[in-house]
Amino acid sequence: MKVHNPMISYHSLEGGKSDRVMGVDAHPDVCQGVVVFATVGGGGSGEVRIWSIAPGDEQPKFRSALAKGHDGSVNCARWAPDGCRLASAGDRGTVCLWRGGSDAAWWCELDEKNERARCDHLNHADDVYDVAWSPCGKWLLTGAIDGAATVWDTCTRRPVKVLRDHAHYIQGVCWDPLGSYLATASSDRSLKVYELPPKWHASKKNLKTTTVRWWTDPHEIPQKKGKKTAEEPKAKPRSALFASETAHASFFRRLCASADGSLIITPGAASKDNAKGSVTLSRTQLDRGPVSFLPSPDGSATACRACPALIEGGSSSLVAVCAHDAVAVYDVSSNSPRALASGLHYAALTDAAWAADASLLIVASADGYLSFLRFEPGDLGAKCAAPPRVPLPAGLDDLPRAPPAPQKDDDVVLVGVTPAPPQAPSTPGGAPASPAGSAKKKKRIAPTLLAPPTPVKSPAKSPAKEPAPEADAAPPAKKKKRIAPTLLSAVP
Template identity: 35%
Template sequence: MRGGTVQINWHETKPVLTCDFHPLSGLLATGGADYDIKLWATVSGIDQKKSPGVTYQSNLSYHSSAVNSLRFCPLGEQLASGADGGELILWKSHTTDAGEVWKVHKSLVFHRKDVLDLQWSTDGAYLISGSVDNSCIIWDANKGSVHQILDAHFHYVQGVTWDPLGKYAASFSSDRTCRIYINKPSKTKGVEKTNYVCQHVISKAESQMTDEPKSARSHLFHDETLPSFFRRLAWSADGSFLLVPAGSHKSTPTSEPVNTAYVFSRKDLSRQESLPALMLPGASKPVVAVRFCPLTFNLRGTNTLSFFKLPYRYIFAVATLNSLYIYDTESIQPIVIVAGVHYAAITDIAWSPAGNYLALSSQDGYCTLLEFENQELGSPISLSEEKNVVGDANKSPVPEAINNISNSDSVDSRNEIIENSHKEEEDDKDGKEASPSTRVPPSKPAKRRITPMAID
């Protein structure tokens, strides 16, 4: 793996707030506080034994305020971008003699305040957005109109996501709740319409005092004082589990909270109360974004103690305010830790469609680009194999992806990993002192130490 903070003028030295890769061409799109969207082509550095880079392609100018979130449609022909002031724009690609050109297609008007996050449905028919006006809106992308408003949150909605199987949607707010919505289609004049209703409000969990027979309920998530406008959550590609950032776990009411990301099993979402199935190792700073690699990988068979019961591997990235962890579902310990590459908060994560690039955007005005060598992350499953393997795993209406474990067991079995995570970041407490470095955990001696290089 090679990478580092690319030292170019991304958005006139202003904060880069979001990033995403085109699902077909692999172009990297970034949005920033300069009100613009820029498209970049990645440049590999592996053959030259250098860090990867980017070359500027084009500029999309229309927004009149900072662009907080952008996402390409899964089919690749549209791009959605949300900005301050409630601006939400759909861009559409056009093929010309000069090449591909992106033009404003629709302006979606209803949010009264800043749009902080958005995501397309798997089929590209709908878009969900979250806003500072405390609401989520499901949009009909073809009509460019409001399909449904979900307005039960009491504070900013900072993260939204779709279940890839179409049954659920989720929203995450600084009111310290994650809401899970289930699709209960309604019929009007014989026509069935999607209709999402809130099934669960995930907010608190019990923490047991060792000397008290009664348990106390503590909040699972950080409050509005979290120094980030983003809590970007994500589903796994098979829909088997939901990964939620901004976790704050207390094993007892008197213990110090530990920063974490939670894993919620799909099968638990059908129960009366949804509780985390797994708590990922804590970091010194809060988790603000998570993102899955788009590829599905073959099992390596190196870990028999995995908490995930999948016949394949997923790889996902977890970003804190000042560091990055990369995990796979075959183990619970991060396979790579990247720290000290930015001077201000990380804002977004994006994987390229081939899984060979991972991009981080930051409020310091720069982006970090990591490049993975062929099969460095593992052996990808071919599309035909993936369809069969994932299809078999999902034949049951409720895929069993995660072993049943208690929260207390989850915490106890990870104390050493949490300590290692803190050691990795102890020289980066302010996000400024440490030199850029990419490390693997000390307990993974087989992995090599890599140092990213800046691009000239």
């Protein structure tokens, strides 16, 4: 194993300082050993940057940047299984679906060909910490800090299921590689596993949920509510399986499923003697507690990423566990690491990504740098084999493929919205105006008598008024009135 830690500023802040790297993921297509990967930063620039590294290179090369999709910090980025879409999630509830070609070379030549990846938006109510694709690439699972995990249909961009079973932040989500379940981890110190029956996406019923919260010990009896009798044995307090927010000082609890889908590996766990690490849980025996405990080499574990290839003929799976300043590659069938690297960074590790051929492991840190762990043939196992690919369910062959050429020169073009058919102009009354030559005849409606008419008395006829004199005619002369004299007193 060879470790390289090039001093490259993958995301820069104002003033030239290096921004923290919050997430990293590798493209599923590896051509001639060249690994293409995406990084996201937490400084608020909102860019998703594409890089590539060849087998003989110690430093990656910058290829392109996906800008104008986020307005704030970006916390996670994950490629779809088909490689033609990249999902990035960040603060303010923004989830971007970048669409392009299925091969890695298309993403590397964006700036050279002056092309742009098209972007769809999924809006959450609050910040999104983690995303996970379904094995067929039809649905996307997102987890937000409002305690809601949402399953989105990436073709219609509408939510299919909204899971509100957590009481606090959701810090990690994962989807079973075989498509039979999905899981979420939260800062409320619990793990939720949801079964996916056939046609679950078309059913309105709630998914069957299993909660894992405690260490299972036959000597520990769960405490019962109510009054205790003298015959009842004294119950011991149960031990919590996951560490509290104070002990787990990280934004993320990025869990994963093994390559064969039989195990769930969850970070942020704490043993009964307060040892920090990760736990593996059997998918079929969740009620029996952890199968094994993977101790963390340094501090609390923040992220687990399963190796996409099976080793030793498919009898075992590998998982990379990121701690505060160390990364260990475990075989899930044993508690001893097959590879260990520590002292790589000055800040906590945030994420990790495997190359599709398991030849390279990329580790991201909050100090703004990446570490590259290269494995020679035979370092991890005698034989590597790819896990079986989950076929697309029947009736879901409408997945978006490589987009057509954009019609505008903008960096971001919203797609997935079918333009409405042209409508006829409306009249002032609100009704659409009919075209010339096709005017409809008015339909005559016969009146209906609802009640007999009420008789109304006719008013008395008033005497006819004399016509008013014309304005030009002279007014008639007034006659003088003669007054008869009255004798008041006689004259002597």
